[in-house]
Structure formats: structure tokens, C-alpha cells
Amino acid sequence: MLKTYKILLILATPILWAYLQYRAFKGKEVISRLGEKYGKSSRTRPDGSLIWIHAASVGEAQSALLLVNRLSKSNPTHSFLITSVTVTSAKMLKNNLPRHAFHQFVPIDNPIWVNRFINYWKPDMAMFMESEIWPTIITTLKENNIPTLIVNARLSQKSFTGWKKIKDVAENLFSSFDLILTQTKTDTDNFEYFGANAKTSGNIKLNADDLPFHEGDLKSFKQSVQNRPVWLYASTHEGEEELAAQTHIELKDEFPNLLTIIVPRHPARSGAIIAKLKPMGMTIKTRTHEKNLPDNDTDIYLANTLGELGLFYRVSPISMIGRSFSIDGGGGHNPIEAAQLGSIVLTGPNIQFQKNLFNPMLLEDAAFQIKERQDLSKKIATLLSDETTLNNARQSTQNFINSIDSIVDAVITDIQKYIPNKVAEAA
Numbered sequence: 001m002l003k004t005y006k007i008l009l010i011l012a013t014p015i016l017w018a019y020l021q022y023r024a025f026k027g028k029e030v031i032s033r034l035g036e037k038y039g040k041s042s043r044t045r046p047d048g049s050l051i052w053i054h055a056a057s058v059g060e061a062q063s064a065l066l067l068v069n070r071l072s073k074s075n076p077t078h079s080f081l082i083t084s085v086t087v088t089s090a091k092m093l094k095n096n097l098p099r100h101a102f103h104q105f106v107p108i109d110n111p112i113w114v115n116r117f118i119n120y121w122k123p124d125m126a127m128f129m130e131s132e133i134w135p136t137i138i139t140t141l142k143e144n145n146i147p148t149l150i151v152n153a154r155l156s157q158k159s160f161t162g163w164k165k166i167k168d169v170a171e172n173l174f175s176s177f178d179l180i181l182t183q184t185k186t187d188t189d190n191f192e193y194f195g196a197n198a199k200t201s202g203n204i205k206l207n208a209d210d211l212p213f214h215e216g217d218l219k220s221f222k223q224s225v226q227n228r229p230v231w232l233y234a235s236t237h238e239g240e241e242e243l244a245a246q247t248h249i250e251l252k253d254e255f256p257n258l259l260t261i262i263v264p265r266h267p268a269r270s271g272a273i274i275a276k277l278k279p280m281g282m283t284i285k286t287r288t289h290e291k292n293l294p295d296n297d298t299d300i301y302l303a304n305t306l307g308e309l310g311l312f313y314r315v316s317p318i319s320m321i322g323r324s325f326s327i328d329g330g331g332g333h334n335p336i337e338a339a340q341l342g343s344i345v346l347t348g349p350n351i352q353f354q355k356n357l358f359n360p361m362l363l364e365d366a367a368f369q370i371k372e373r374q375d376l377s378k379k380i381a382t383l384l385s386d387e388t389t390l391n392n393a394r395q396s397t398q399n400f401i402n403s404i405d406s407i408v409d410a411v412i413t414d415i416q417k418y419i420p421n422k423v424a425e426a427a
Helices: 002-011 013-025 033-036 056-074 085-094 111-121 135-141 155-163 167-174 185-191 215-225 242-251 267-279 307-315 336-340 355-363 373-385 385-403 407-416 421-426
Strands: 050-054 080-084 101-105 125-129 149-154 177-181 198-200 229-235 257-265 284-286 298-304 318-321 346-347 367-369
Touching: 002 111, 002 135, 002 167, 013 033, 013 367, 033 111, 050 056, 056 080, 056 085, 056 125, 056 149, 056 407, 101 229, 101 257, 111 135, 125 318, 135 149, 135 167, 135 215, 149 242, 149 355, 155 185, 167 215, 177 185, 177 407, 185 198, 185 284, 229 242, 229 307, 242 257, 242 267, 242 298, 242 373, 257 267, 257 307, 267 298, 284 318, 307 336, 318 373, 336 355, 336 385, 346 373, 355 367
Parallel strands: 050 080, 050 125, 080 101, 125 149, 149 177, 177 198, 229 257, 229 318, 257 298, 284 298, 318 346, 346 367
Antiparallel strands: none
């Protein structure tokens, strides 16, 4: 079946070429770098050993960035080739990659283009993030005796059932990896069913770097807020700003000087948000230029700037994570960022896109799920009205964060074992 797959892709070369040209015309590809999708490099291969890390899109690229930052420090003479599929991931990586690391788009899984790519870059090792399985690339790496790993691997029950229907293909592909480091024991069992060398390492997305902040801004904000009770609704989507405001109203009798901070996921919606909240009779102040601070009479502080969640998580003891009560059906956002900065995590019921992050937190009481909108104010009141309850919840959050700090260390140790000797000696 793999032979047929490769033959069909070779026969489809003109169609694939035309399709990429069409995507470029529509603005979905970077025209100046389109050749990379055909396996043509846009830069010279650096001398010495090269480690290749592939991530499909932004989520996987963030995990890849975490690894390359650590690996580049322990292997300072190595070069790192980071590939991805999407334009947005390319932009994110370009702005954050360390020295000796660079980005290329991964080629389409066409044997002609894959061979061109691998023969040019000659990686000494390859790593794929999460669930990126490209048959031509994987088997070509195996044929060239290049150590290949999957890191932070997932194999859901749905995918597992699908692979069972082509078990011979799955066994061929998964056994081509030298090691598969999985997020959960279930993932490990699923991969091992197909003869893979798999090991449970945990989810490295639980071990991201703390969000940045400006020390001067934190000092100014704390001086402005002083001892007022504060809570935050982070990364809100449509429908959640009204919930935040209604919650503020319900809490104000018990906490008359309460400050509610709203950080919309898309600050461009600020005008529409203000228009909806003003008739509710509260005093609203916007951050706007990063220096506006809440007054003593500010009810709602609308933080309509980008890149400052690190600041607001640090000033708020309680953070409700957005897109879990939104009118679009929700899906959730990353709760780890708040927990790392000492803020108690609350979420609504709709976390289907972030279950792998929320579920372990909920099990350890490091996050609290609010099932009904009217219960949000009750939970916040419980936390704000009793210092012991608040501190115990924060301690549970901190205990969870402490328990995951070693995940990336263990993953790096496992990866290092598969770096060829000539690479390790260069370090």
C-alpha cells in the first residue's frame, strides 16, 4: 500500500504543483518561499551537524520552540532546522528561534520532493511533534538510517481504530521510529499495539515558559489596585464579556470595591464590547495605550492590548479562562499560563479543544469547572470571601505546576540519547 501511495503522489506531481500555485495566488502560501514546498531550499545548509524538528502548525511549533531552546543550549555547536506547514507558524517561529536555528516549510509528501529535501539537508536526526505522520518522509528517513523520533505523540482512540484497518501500514510506519514519546499511557499502549518503541513522557505543553511582563507595569498596576479584590476573565470571546459584567454586578453588593479585568482574545472587538457593557451601568476604563490604569471607581477594566496577559495573570488571584462560555460553542484556551503565574484557574463547560490540558488540572483540583453561567459569581465569592480557601486553592495550583516542571527535562534526556555520537562530540 505504501508503494501505491508513493506512485500515486509521483503521478500527481503536476496537480500538486498547480495546487500550490493556486494557494499562493490566494495568499495562503508565501510566494517567495513556495519552492520549499517542492523540497527546494531557500538557504544554504550550515556546516556541521544538523537536527531537524518538524511541527505542523502554531500549537506544535510552540512545543518545538520549547525543545529547540533547550537543545540549543546543551548542544551549542549544532544547527537546528525547524519546519512547519502553515504561514502563521512560520511567522511565529521566525520571531522566536534562537541562534543557529532557522525555519523552512516542509515539502509535500511527494517522493521526488522529499528526496530532494533530505538529500540536501542531510539531517543527523529528525523529530516530529505530536501526530505528524508523513509516510514518504518517515520511510525515507528510515532508508537513510537517520534516527527519528516523535515527541509529545498522540494517538486518539479514533485514530487508533482507523490505523487498525490498515495494520500492516501502521506497523511499517510506527516501527520506523526509533522512539515515540507519548503524552499518556493510553497513547503508549496504542502505539505499542503496532510494534512501536513507545514511552510515556507526559505532555510538554504543560511545561511552557512563563508569559512575559514588564516589571514597571506590574508595580504601577499593583499601586493602582492596592488592596481591592480582583478577578480576571482572560481571552474572552463574544458573549463572555457580558457574563463578566453580569458576574461583577452580582458580586458588587458583597465586594463593593471589586475590580473586574476583561482581556478580549481579539482587542479589535473593544468598541463592540464597550457598546454592550455601557448600558449595564458600570464604570469602564480601557487600557488602550498600555499606561491607562484603573481608578478607584473603575468597575470594568478592559485590557484591549496584545501581549500583556503575563501582567494580568500576575495581578489577579483568580482567572476565568475564555472561550468556555462563548456563543460560538467554545473550546477553551490554555489554562497553564495562568496557573504558572499563581492565578487560580476557572473554566466553563466547553473545553473540548483543551481537554489534554484541563483534564489533569481538574483531577488535581488545580482548576475548577463552572457548569452553569449563574454559578460563576458563587465560585468567585467563595474564593474572595475566605482567605484560607483562596490560599488552599492557590497551593493546589502551585503543587500541580511543581509536579510537571520535570517533564521537559526528562524528554530532553531521552532525546539526547538518540543524537548521533558525532553530534554529541561536537557539543
